[in-house]
Amino acid sequence: MELYQLRTFVAVAQQGHLTQAAELLHLSQPAVTAQIKALEEELGVALFERYPGGVQLTEAAKDILPEAERILALSRGMQHKAKALSGEPKGKVKIGTIGVPARLKLGPWLACLRSRYPLLTVQTTHGISGGILNEVRKKTLDGGFYLGRNPYQNVNNLPLTEIGFCVALPPQLAPQLAGDDWDSLAKVPWLGLSQFNSLSSITQELWRAQNVAPRKFGEFDEEATLLELVKAGLGVAILAERTAKRFAADGSIVLWRGGDCVTSAPLQFVYSAERENDPLVTMLRDTLLEVWQPSE
Structure with a gap:
């Protein structure tokens, strides 16, 4: 069945007259009659009983009408949604x-x-x-x-x-840093960083501010990699505060100065x-x- 057939069925049901429904739909009466007949044949039931003053719904049509109205309402809703979306950025x-x-x-x-x-x-x-x-x-x-x-x-x-950063230490290196100063921290190996990693420039700025030049091990480009290498005991690195404190809580790393932020970006x-x-x-x-x- 077609939507236009359902639209004609609903219009005739509401008007109770073929001619009035045809005027409403801007169709000829024969066209309305042909659409109703085609719909009746497809559904296998009579939809209207004719009498001298017009037409009235059969009992079967009374059960079908709410479904036809619901389908037409859904169709209108989809059209409205599509029109609204046509102006949306895409x-x-x-x-x-x-x-x-x-x-x-x-x-x-x-x-x-x-x-x-x-x-x-x-x-x-x-x-x-x-x-x-x-x-x-x-x-x-x-x-x-x-x-x-x-x-x-x-x-x-x-x-x-603003993201704060802590110095993360391997647990086995922590005892060497009893001095708790930057000179002591500069004597242990630090994990090197790729020049494209923003942590590289942040770390370099921090070293310049503290007037230290630690020995670097390797060159790495991800915070997750730095974390794993600190846990493995390969060196020291700065990590974002939340990440550092989360892993310090389980003892897999140790935070210098109890987790004080040494810089931010x-x-x-x-x-x-x-x-x-x-x-x-x-x-x-x-x-x-x-x-x-x-x-x-």
Whole structure:
């Protein structure tokens, strides 16, 4: 059966007259009669009884009418929804992520974005801060998360929060640091970092501020890797405060000075400066602030 047949059936039922229903539907009476007959043949039941003043529903039609009205209502609802969506922003947005998704509030943010703009498709690319920043500069990403201070004028920042860092020690190295000073800390091996990892610049700034130059072991690019290597006893590293304290609680690492934060860095959302007024970037910024501001 077709929707137009159901629409004609409902119109005739409401008007109680073929001619009046035809006028309402802008059809000829023979066309209305033909549609009702076709529907009756498909359903296998008579829908109307004719009498001199018009038509009335059969008992079978009285049972069918509510279903026909419901189907037409669903059809109208779908049309209204489609019209509303036709003006919605659409397309794919590419976002660079770093570190732990929970730290970025990635789930709540993307849920908010999905709720506000249902036709947007999101693609995430996980990397390290320097790599994400470069991809944003090259405009291969619409935006991304970056930990640290952005050195580029052609990339704009949306500050989200400040991340504190603790010095994480292997348990077996902790006894060597009884002096509890930076000179003592500089005598134990530190885990080296890739130049693209924002922790590298944060660590270098910290060493310069404390006037120390520790011996480095290896070169690594992920916080999760640093954590595993600290636990394995290979060296010292700075870790985000929440991560450091979570693993210190089970004794797998030890925090220098009881977990005092030795430095901090801003967590930011970065995007091309040329896209400051881009509607898509505005959507990303607005929903990020909606998720971050209430608790920050």
